[in-house]
Each structure stands twice: as structure tokens, then as C-alpha cells.
Amino acid sequence: MWGALSPRSLDEAAGQGLGWMLDNFGWFYMLSTAFFVLFVIVLALSHWGKYV
Numbered sequence: 001m002w003g004a005l006s007p008r009s010l011d012e013a014a015g016q017g018l019g020w021m022l023d024n025f026g027w028f029y030m031l032s033t034a035f036f037v038l039f040v041i042v043l044a045l046s047h048w049g050k051y052v
Helices: 007-045
Strands: none
């Protein structure tokens, strides 16, 4: 509803929220992404890789 009534205001608020989140939790995002990629590679190379 907010986006339909005032899209510019929503865009500004979402941009500020995203900026805050990346400043404070960007390290966590990068770390979790790296672990997930490593997990998928290990899974693909293991015995279970045939089934996925």
C-alpha cells in the first residue's frame, strides 16, 4: 500500500534500510554465501553428488 501511494518515499526508506543492513551485516552475508558455495561444491563432489 505504501509503495502504491508514495513510491518515492518507499524507495528512499528501502534504500536507507538496505544501506544500514549492508554496513552492519555485510560481513555475515559474505560469510554465509561463501559457506553455502563451499557446501554445494563438497556435496557435488561427494557420494551424494550423484543424486542431486
